[in-house]
Amino acid sequence: MTSAPELARQRPPLFDEAFLRRLEQLELASRRLTAGRMKGERRSIRRGQSVEFADYRNYTTGDDLRQLDWNVYARLEKLFIKLFVEEEDVTVHVLVDASRSMDFGDPNKLDFARRAAAALAYLGLAHLDRVSVAFLGDGRASSLRALRGKGRTLELFDFLSADRRERATGLAAAARDYAARLRGRGPLLLLSDLMDPGYLDALRDLAGTRCQLSVLHVLAPEELDPEVPPDARLIDNESGQGVEVTGDADLNDRYRARLGEWQAEIGAFVSRRGGAYVAIPSDLELSDLLFDVLRRRRVVT
Amino acid sequence: MIAPLALIGLLSLPVIVAFYMLRLRRRDVPVGSTFLWQQLIRDVEANAPWQRLRFSWLLLIQLLIAAIVVLAAARPFTTATSELSGNVVLIVDTSASMGAVDPEGARMSLAKDAAHRVVGRLPEGGRVTVVASDQTAHVLVSDTDDRAAANAAIDRIGATQLPGDLTDAFALASALAARDSDSTVVVVSDANVARLPSVGIGAPVKVERVGTTDANQAIAALSVLRRSGGAQLDCFVAVSNPSGTSATRRLELYADGTLVDARNLTIPAGQRSELIVPTLPAEARVVEARLAGSDALATDDRAYALIPSSGATRTLLVSAGNVYLENALALLPRLELYAVAPGGYARALADATAAKKPYGLVVFDGFVPSRAPNVPAIYVSPASSGGFGKVGATIDGPAIDRTAPNEPLLRFVDLSTVHIGRAHGVILADGMRSVVSTTGGKPLVAAGRIDGQPTAVLTFALRDSDLPLQVAFPLLMSNLADFLLPPGDGVLPPSASLGEPIELALDPSLQSVSLLDAGTTTTISLVAGRGVIPGATSVGIRELRDPSGATIGRTAANLFDPAESRIAPADPTRIEDMGRGPSGPAAATTPTRAEWWWPLAAAALLLLTVEWLLFHRPTRRTLGRLLRRTTRGGAGGGAGPSVPRSKPGAA
Numbered sequence: 001m002t003s004a005p006e007l008a009r010q011r012p013p014l015f016d017e018a019f020l021r022r023l024e025q026l027e028l029a030s031r032r033l034t035a036g037r038m039k040g041e042r043r044s045i046r047r048g049q050s051v052e053f054a055d056y057r058n059y060t061t062g063d064d065l066r067q068l069d070w071n072v073y074a075r076l077e078k079l080f081i082k083l084f085v086e087e088e089d090v091t092v093h094v095l096v097d098a099s100r101s102m103d104f105g106d107p108n109k110l111d112f113a114r115r116a117a118a119a120l121a122y123l124g125l126a127h128l129d130r131v132s133v134a135f136l137g138d139g140r141a142s143s144l145r146a147l148r149g150k151g152r153t154l155e156l157f158d159f160l161s162a163d164r165r166e167r168a169t170g171l172a173a174a175a176r177d178y179a180a181r182l183r184g185r186g187p188l189l190l191l192s193d194l195m196d197p198g199y200l201d202a203l204r205d206l207a208g209t210r211c212q213l214s215v216l217h218v219l220a221p222e223e224l225d226p227e228v229p230p231d232a233r234l235i236d237n238e239s240g241q242g243v244e245v246t247g248d249a250d251l252n253d254r255y256r257a258r259l260g261e262w263q264a265e266i267g268a269f270v271s272r273r274g275g276a277y278v279a280i281p282s283d284l285e286l287s288d289l290l291f292d293v294l295r296r297r298r299v300v301t
Numbered sequence: 302m303i304a305p306l307a308l309i310g311l312l313s314l315p316v317i318v319a320f321y322m323l324r325l326r327r328r329d330v331p332v333g334s335t336f337l338w339q340q341l342i343r344d345v346e347a348n349a350p351w352q353r354l355r356f357s358w359l360l361l362i363q364l365l366i367a368a369i370v371v372l373a374a375a376r377p378f379t380t381a382t383s384e385l386s387g388n389v390v391l392i393v394d395t396s397a398s399m400g401a402v403d404p405e406g407a408r409m410s411l412a413k414d415a416a417h418r419v420v421g422r423l424p425e426g427g428r429v430t431v432v433a434s435d436q437t438a439h440v441l442v443s444d445t446d447d448r449a450a451a452n453a454a455i456d457r458i459g460a461t462q463l464p465g466d467l468t469d470a471f472a473l474a475s476a477l478a479a480r481d482s483d484s485t486v487v488v489v490s491d492a493n494v495a496r497l498p499s500v501g502i503g504a505p506v507k508v509e510r511v512g513t514t515d516a517n518q519a520i521a522a523l524s525v526l527r528r529s530g531g532a533q534l535d536c537f538v539a540v541s542n543p544s545g546t547s548a549t550r551r552l553e554l555y556a557d558g559t560l561v562d563a564r565n566l567t568i569p570a571g572q573r574s575e576l577i578v579p580t581l582p583a584e585a586r587v588v589e590a591r592l593a594g595s596d597a598l599a600t601d602d603r604a605y606a607l608i609p610s611s612g613a614t615r616t617l618l619v620s621a622g623n624v625y626l627e628n629a630l631a632l633l634p635r636l637e638l639y640a641v642a643p644g645g646y647a648r649a650l651a652d653a654t655a656a657k658k659p660y661g662l663v664v665f666d667g668f669v670p671s672r673a674p675n676v677p678a679i680y681v682s683p684a685s686s687g688g689f690g691k692v693g694a695t696i697d698g699p700a701i702d703r704t705a706p707n708e709p710l711l712r713f714v715d716l717s718t719v720h721i722g723r724a725h726g727v728i729l730a731d732g733m734r735s736v737v738s739t740t741g742g743k744p745l746v747a748a749g750r751i752d753g754q755p756t757a758v759l760t761f762a763l764r765d766s767d768l769p770l771q772v773a774f775p776l777l778m779s780n781l782a783d784f785l786l787p788p789g790d791g792v793l794p795p796s797a798s799l800g801e802p803i804e805l806a807l808d809p810s811l812q813s814v815s816l817l818d819a820g821t822t823t824t825i826s827l828v829a830g831r832g833v834i835p836g837a838t839s840v841g842i843r844e845l846r847d848p849s850g851a852t853i854g855r856t857a858a859n860l861f862d863p864a865e866s867r868i869a870p871a872d873p874t875r876i877e878d879m880g881r882g883p884s885g886p887a888a889a890t891t892p893t894r895a896e897w898w899w900p901l902a903a904a905a906l907l908l909l910t911v912e913w914l915l916f917h918r919p920t921r922r923t924l925g926r927l928l929r930r931t932t933r934g935g936a937g938g939g940a941g942p943s944v945p946r947s948k949p950g951a952a
Contacts, residue, residue, distance in 0.1 A: 101333045101334035101336070102333070104331070104332070104333035104334075105333060109333065193333060193334070195333060195334035195336040195337070196334075196336070197336070220333060222332070222333075223332070223333055226332075227922055228330055229328055229330065230357070230359075231327050231328065232327050232328045232329070232330045233327040233328070233329050233330065234330050234331075234332045234335050234338050235329050235330065235331045235332065236332065236334055236335040237331055237332065237333050237334065238333075238334055239335075241335065242329070243335045243338050243339055244327055245327075245338070251341070254341055255337065255338065255341060258337055258340060258341055259337060262337065
């Protein structure tokens with residue numbers, strides 16, 4: 001297994017050693033018990049080989065005779081199989097919106113989302129969870145699947161640090177693409193600015209995977225508190241199209257009000273589907289995000 | 302307005318408004334996505350060339366700036382009246398008292414400030430002549446309307462150590478006023494001027510009075526007498542305190558640069574302290590008196606005196622017996638006194654001639670010879686007429702009139718407390734002049750030349766007066782002796798006032814001599830051995846040297862001017878009364894123009910700054926961040942984790 005100091009030496013300074021060590025102390029919250037394929041550190045809905053008793057069922061041909069409860073047979077003369085809670089791994093899905101609208105802001109939203117995604121995925125690896133990361137953009141999802149164990153960390157970081165800035169829009173199509181190919185349940189974290197007409201469809205598709213959806217809504221400071229001059233043409237970073245605005249003293253105020261309403265709509269939509277919604281400014285310190293904001297929102301524990 | 306054509310610039314105002322109504326060239330602002338903005342923007346006028354004019358603070362500020370700049374370019378002014386006329390003669394007093402240092406600053410600097418203000422108050426097109434006045438007048442700028450040149454000339458003015466005399470300056474101002482009836486004379490001074498002209502001038506005189514302090518003490522007199530025999534020197538020093546409060550000063554005496562005496566003197570306000578110091582070394586040549594410490598005027602805190610040589614003149618006192626005269630004459634170190642009764646006068650004269658030891662001075666007490674001696678003479682209480690004049694009726698209880706302040710025969714002599722019981726009424730002969738008179742104009746002390754011989758007369762008997770009982774008596778006798786027998790080295794007088802020129806009568810073969818004064822050497826050209834040394838400009842010893850470099854004469858230059866030492870500002874009406882009052886309303890209504898473009902320009906600059914602060918958003922944002930950071934850093938030290946922004950949708 002690759003140690004934190006080695007990582008710090010081999011990789012670009014995405015995270016320093018102290019930061020990686022703190023990551024290991026966190027654990028992704030899993031509100032649902034989900035079925036996994038390999039033994040892990042989380043409770044599974046499958047009955048398995050652990051020492052924690054779960055239930056009895058009738059014996060059927062082919063069952064493992066070692067699971068028979070001979071004490072019950074002695075008293076009742078019926079064959080029962082003892083069922084135990086089996087601890088299995090889950091799959092952590094980390095999705096990063098790589099559309100051009102994300103490639104904006106100071107600090108850059110996409111860069112922030114990469115770092116946050118890397119940190120969250122590393123958390124999964126550190127706890128022996130299966131991790132799947134994907135970039136959403138250009139109408140499809142390009143993913144790196146079935147990473148397990150900290151030994152895959154370099155592979156994870158290589159994937160996340162690859163240049164993805166040329167991707168166009170199509171958040172809904174990309175989310176649908178990922179949901180269709182999704183394997184393994186577990187927490188699903190979406191890092192996006194949701195600046196796409198199909199953002200509700202995308203959220204609906206991802207929530208429909210029965211994964212525990214967490215929407216990390218990343219916005220740049222310029223988007224949260226804009227200072228647009230009285231007479232300006234706003235150039236869309238994604239489409240290159242301009243929108244003209246004319247001198248209006250409360251234009252910026254109206255924008256902020258509309259932004260608030262929009263965030264509330266998204267929050268309500270996600271809540272109704274059992275998910276969590278967290279709005280994050282891209283100038284937020286990553287440590288604050290992981291150790292404070294996401295903890296309070298119980299996305300990580 | 303001086304340039305009303307500039308108001309055409311107001312046409313720029315509608316142009317600015319038109320710019321605002323024209324469809325603006327918008328600034329491109331990149332955003333991550335216009336997804337949210339598009340829900341907000343409904344710019345229906347985006348494609349129209351003109352748009353409805355909306356209220357904008359920016360437009361308002363720009364219109365204001367343009368209007369103010371145009372108004373300033375038109376050079377608006379207000380017309381005011383000036384108390385000054387079109388032709389101003391500005392006299393700046395540079396006498397010694399102007400060298401005082403007031404609590405507000407150097408008095409000369411205050412005077413120059415006041416002079417600058419006078420130039421600033423000149424009416425439109427007014428002309429000014431700047432005159433610096435000490436003992437004489439110095440024209441610095443003549444009849445100019447160039448205020449910069451006048452101000453530059455004022456800046457060049459400096460205080461001198463010379464006694465003040467406005468006579469020349471007023472004569473000059475009078476001549477200038479005579480050329481232009483619309484004239485005003487402005488005198489910038491502490492109004493403490495000892496000498497004023499007797500005739501007024503035909504223009505209004507205004508005084509800009511400067512100075513406040515009166516804290517000054519001065520060495521008012523310094524002389525050295527050699528006692529009979531010449532072995533001991535008596536130094537007479539007077540220290541005056543013209544200020545309004547009592548003062549204690551330390552007096553130091555230096556003989557040839559060596560401190561020989563020092564003592565503290567407490568002088569009551571308005572009084573003076575006199576003392577005789579007998580401790581000077583006999584071989585000393587120069588004595589210097591200093592007042593240690595400092596006061597407002599430094600010039601009069603030091604004085605110099607040359608010590609006379611010990612050569613004596615045979616003097617014959619013809620008297621029936623007068624102990625006062627005998628003592629006073631015996632005290633004069635330059636006299637070798639012999640006495641004889643009036644009856645023995647002729648014989649004594651013959652004996653002296655026979656012995657080839659003629660008398661150099663004869664003093665007659667109550668006796669007038671039939672023929673005047675061919676040497677200098679003093680007549681005391683002459684009973685009959687003589688060459689000096691005719692003796693008439695006796696005057697009982699004559700009162701002493703004011704004396705001329707510069708009279709050399711009365712140097713250091715204070716006659717204010719002298720009383721005279723009776724005196725002879727004497728009508729002076731030609732060549733004689735009255736030095737001290739009765740209030741009725743009759744001479745009490747007179748001096749002059751009779752048949753080429755210096756002669757002095759005291760028209761009263763000493764026993765009929767309290768003069769012999771006062772310090773003034775030996776001093777008067779000393780001064781008379783100096784007049785009758787010129788003291789010093791025979792080349793220069795032992796003492797001279799600052800600014801007083803000295804005539805030279807030297808060996809006719811000399812073409813030039815050099816004058817060493819305050820470290821500088823000046824060559825004086827002579828014609829047949831005659832020439833003039835210009836008056837001294839600073840206190841000190843002056844030396845005259847022949848072409849070979851040998852010293853041929855020395856003199857001490859001192860201020861010794863009570864009027865200059867009395868530095869308290871005086872009543873200016875005495876000077877203002879020299880001029881005539883303003884005639885008619887013209888003097889009060891001389892128009893002057895005050896332009897006020899500069900406050901407009903300042904307002905425009907202020908508005909420009911406001912516009913920049915309000916509408917240059919990057920600057921405003923940077924300032925806001927700096928402010929927030931400062932506030933946060935001051936409150937929490939900035940060591941904790943960043944606080945995430947609270948978002949409306951984060952619930």
